[in-house]
Amino acid sequence: MKRDVFRGIADPTRRAILHMISTAPLNINSVSEHFEVSRAAIYKHIKILTECGLIVVSQKGRERYCEAQLQKLEEISDWVEQYRELWNKRLDFLETYLQRLQSKKKRHDKRKTNR
Amino acid sequence: MKRDVFRGIADPTRRAILHMISTAPLNINSVSEHFEVSRAAIYKHIKILTECGLIVVSQKGRERYCEAQLQKLEEISDWVEQYRELWNKRLDFLETYLQRLQSKKKRHDKRKTNR
DNA sequence: CTTTTATGAAACCAAAAGGTTTCATATTTT
DNA sequence: AAAATATGAAACCTTTTGGTTTCATAAAAG
Numbered sequence: 001m002k003r004d005v006f007r008g009i010a011d012p013t014r015r016a017i018l019h020m021i022s023t024a025p026l027n028i029n030s031v032s033e034h035f036e037v038s039r040a041a042i043y044k045h046i047k048i049l050t051e052c053g054l055i056v057v058s059q060k061g062r063e064r065y066c067e068a069q070l071q072k073l074e075e076i077s078d079w080v081e082q083y084r085e086l087w088n089k090r091l092d093f094l095e096t097y098l099q100r101l102q103s104k105k106k107r108h109d110k111r112k113t114n115r
Numbered sequence: 116m117k118r119d120v121f122r123g124i125a126d127p128t129r130r131a132i133l134h135m136i137s138t139a140p141l142n143i144n145s146v147s148e149h150f151e152v153s154r155a156a157i158y159k160h161i162k163i164l165t166e167c168g169l170i171v172v173s174q175k176g177r178e179r180y181c182e183a184q185l186q187k188l189e190e191i192s193d194w195v196e197q198y199r200e201l202w203n204k205r206l207d208f209l210e211t212y213l214q215r216l217q218s219k220k221k222r223h224d225k226r227k228t229n230r
Numbered sequence: 231c232t233t234t235t236a237t238g239a240a241a242c243c244a245a246a247a248g249g250t251t252t253c254a255t256a257t258t259t260t
Numbered sequence: 261a262a263a264a265t266a267t268g269a270a271a272c273c274t275t276t277t278g279g280t281t282t283c284a285t286a287a288a289a290g
Contacts, residue, residue: 010125011278015194022201029236041279043237048277062236062287070202073195079130080192086137087185126248144266156249158267163247177257177266234289240282247276252269259264 001051005075008052013037014045018054018068027063118167120190128152129160133169133183142178 009015017031032042046066049055053072057064124130132146147157161181164170168187172179 004125004127006127006130007125010119010122012119012121013278015121022198027236037278038280039237040239040281043239044278064237070198071206073198073202076191077195077199080188080195083137083185083188084192087188091186128248142266152248153250154267155251155269158269159248179267232290235287236285237287238283238285240284241280242282243278243280245277245279248274250271250273252271254270255266255268257265257267260262 003048003052005052005054005072006079008049008054009073009076011045013042014049017042017045017049017066021055021066021068022070025058025065025067027060027065029063031066116166118163120167120169120187121194123164123167123169124188124191126160128157129164132157132160132164132181136170136181136183137185140173140180140182142175142180144178146181 009018013035016035020026020031020034028043028046029039031046032039035042046055046057049066050057054069056067056069058067059065124133128150131150135141135146135149143158143161144154146161147154150157161170161172164181165172169184171182171184173182174180
């Protein structure tokens with residue numbers, strides 16, 4: 001089944017799995033040992049991660065190694081980046097607004113001390 | 116209720132809502148008119164988006180305007196960026212590997228033509 | 231060959247998600 | 261004041277999620 005990568009990273013356990021195998025592949029049992037939940041539960045998470053392309057599994061003897069496909073995160077990155085300009089614009093606007101407020105306050109304070 | 120921003124953007128309808136209000140705030144009814152599902156369903160999505168800080172709602176008369184808080188996406192961006200170096204490294208590795216394969220092939224071809 | 235080990239997969243379960251319809255309430259409009 | 265509009269919220273329903281236990285199977289180790 002094909003899956004949405006946004007759904008893939010929605011679960012904290014799946015993000016933890018991805019992090020665990022981000023530098024080097026691990027077999028399924030080794031991954032599951034680091035978690036409280038059962039191996040079967042982790043197996044399902046790995047299945048989902050595979051279905052959305054964030055992991056590739058390769059068999060070696062009786063073990064199956066999970067390798068992170070971090071390039072797939074570009075899809076998330078691209079989605080976020082389309083909004084960066086917008087949120088920076090807003091922050092700039094806020095900044096100039098606050099600066100104006102500041103200088104207005106200074107003028108006001110000055111008037112007060114001159115009184 | 117406090118919510119996870121990763122869960123917030125996991126649903127395609129919620130991403131669509133966020134996109135719709137990314138440039139200008141809209142009241143809840145206007146948002147829901149653009150979707151097939153009921154207003155109540157959209158209302159719930161907006162509630163979730165609010166709970167994870169991706170939207171701020173402000174009342175004006177009987178209407179409630181939803182404004183996107185796109186800076187909140189920085190959280191997603193930060194998470195993705197921690198892996199960018201890793202995935203670039205892998206891509207570099209692949210590239211040099213392919214280059215070596217290429218030059219090996221060239222030498223091989225040359226030998227063939229010289230024969 | 232027997233026993234471990236690593237995994238796949240089925241059956242089952244509770245809670246969460248995503249939806250609907252319906253009704254109450256507060257603001258406009260007319 | 262009456263009607264229309266915008267929203268909040270409850271009650272209810274189905275599907276999906278995330279989890280469990282159990283059993284089968286294949287490879288590796290003794």
